[in-house]
Structure formats: C-alpha cells, structure tokens
Amino acid sequence: MSYKERKIGDTLLKVEDISLSFGGVKALSHVSFDIKEHEIRAIIGPNGAGKSSMLNVINGFYHPQEGLITYKGQVRRQMRPHQAAKQGIARTFQNIALFKGMSTLDNIMTGRLLRMRRNVFWQALYFGPAVKEELEHREAVEKIIDFLEIQAIRKTPVGRLPYGLQKRVELGRALAMEPELLLLDEPMAGMNVEEKEDMCRFILDLNDEFGTTIALIEHDMGVVMDLSDRVVVLDYGQLLADGTADEVRNNQDVIDAYLGVSHGDDESLEGAA
Numbered sequence: 001m002s003y004k005e006r007k008i009g010d011t012l013l014k015v016e017d018i019s020l021s022f023g024g025v026k027a028l029s030h031v032s033f034d035i036k037e038h039e040i041r042a043i044i045g046p047n048g049a050g051k052s053s054m055l056n057v058i059n060g061f062y063h064p065q066e067g068l069i070t071y072k073g074q075v076r077r078q079m080r081p082h083q084a085a086k087q088g089i090a091r092t093f094q095n096i097a098l099f100k101g102m103s104t105l106d107n108i109m110t111g112r113l114l115r116m117r118r119n120v121f122w123q124a125l126y127f128g129p130a131v132k133e134e135l136e137h138r139e140a141v142e143k144i145i146d147f148l149e150i151q152a153i154r155k156t157p158v159g160r161l162p163y164g165l166q167k168r169v170e171l172g173r174a175l176a177m178e179p180e181l182l183l184l185d186e187p188m189a190g191m192n193v194e195e196k197e198d199m200c201r202f203i204l205d206l207n208d209e210f211g212t213t214i215a216l217i218e219h220d221m222g223v224v225m226d227l228s229d230r231v232v233v234l235d236y237g238q239l240l241a242d243g244t245a246d247e248v249r250n251n252q253d254v255i256d257a258y259l260g261v262s263h264g265d266d267e268s269l270e271g272a273a
C-alpha cells in the first residue's frame, strides 16, 4: 500500500450529480465521485446498477441529462467520444469488441489509429516522416505485445484465440492509445483462476510502470480487494458507498445490497474475506 499512497496524485476526473435515463429507466441518479491520478478505482454493484453506463458517460458514449464532468480541470456537461479519446481516455468493453478476422498485431495497431490520423496530411506530402511515423507506431505496438506476453499469438486471428487471450488483446488495443485514464469493464469476467491472476498482474504492472489511472468494473470481490485503492458502489443507479475496499466491505448498505434477493445474481462478498 505504501508505494501507492506516495504516488497517488491530484484529482484527474470528477463526476458530479450525474443523472442518465433511457425513457423511463433511470440508469444513473445524481452520482458523484472522483478518480485521482495513478489510482486504481473499482466500480462495483449488482447487475443493472449502472456501472457500464457510468463508464459510457465518462468516455462520451452516453450523454447524461444532468451533471458535470471535470477531466484534467476542464468542466463539461458531457464528453464526446473523440474528445475523450484524444485526451487520453481509453476503454475495454464488457463484451469483447475486436476484429475477429484480424491478427492480434493488427487489432492492437487499430488502437494507434487516433494517433495516426493526425498524420494523414504528412503522409501525403512527405514520404520520410510518414515512414518514421509508421515505424514508431510499430515499435509502440511491439512494446505492448512484449508487456502483455502475447508474442506467440501476434499473427493469430483473434477469433481463434481462447476467451482469456482475447481479453488480453483487447487490453492491448486500449494500451495502444497510451491512455492516461483506462476504463476496464469486467476485464476478468469469464476467466479461469490463472487467467485472472495474469490479468491482475498486468493491471498492477501498468499502473505501477506507466502510472496509468484505472477505473475497473469487477464482480470478483477478491480481485477488487487486491487491486483497488478506493471503491465506488452503485445500486439501482445510485451511489451506495464510496471508500477504501475495507470501508466498503464493512458497509451495511453494501452488504444488504449484495445479499438482497431481488437482484438474483451470482455476485457475493465471499471472495473478500
């Protein structure tokens, strides 16, 4: 814990009083919390609590009807996806969203597109700089492949990879954007114990080595306890609790929400003990 306490910085993102509804469904009601630089922030809660919606608000996929988003000191009513991406917010999805027919390498390369598009003009005008650019992008991608230990599958079409490796490639694509804030929507769902351990290690390492700030939706409370500095708990679109993993685990409202029969989920706090 000590090394993390030292390196956690100022507020990177703040959401205030965010409300989002779809027709009659209130996905989020007056939710406020912040994420500090270099922090690993878990977002937990039963299914339908609004966790994925919150990430979608942060990266501009959903536009809340109410509230404010402050990112790097800039206050907005809503994010735009390209704005979020350009400013260093990357994400992975609850359901894998990769190009199944394309190789690991090419999928990760698509994460560089945003950075490349800036240089289309250059590529048309000057051959030299364009080649240099291309090489730089390839180098960045190779670094990620090394970091995630997926050299052996670099040429394999991702559709042929087992689920756990596909999740790793998706993380690779998000990393290719060189994010400052990485949003991970259930990166370990459906993984076996060994795959989960690998994924935990990558998340901790990238937080440690690159200082990447991470917001993580995760159901496995053992993982949440191990990884996160602070935890946000959502329930029925509302903020139920916010604090350290220990504080949240001992919060009676949280315990009740997880034990409540109405959600009918397989989630539990058992892994936390």
Ligand SMILES: Nc1ncnc2c1ncn2[C@@H]1O[C@H](COP(=O)(O)OP(=O)(O)O)[C@@H](O)[C@H]1O
Residues within 6 Å of the ligand: 022, 025, 026, 027, 045, 046, 047, 048, 049, 050, 051, 052, 053, 054
């Ligand atoms: N695009 C959408 N259209 C309509 N309803 C949505 C949409 N996205 C989310 N919802 C609803 O918002 C609520 C919260 O969903 P979600 O954010 O996916 O929860 P979680 O990720 O915590 O399981 C649910 O009732 C869900 O059906």
Ligand SMILES: [Mg+2]
Residues within 6 Å of the ligand: 051, 052, 053, 094
């Ligand atoms: Mg979700």
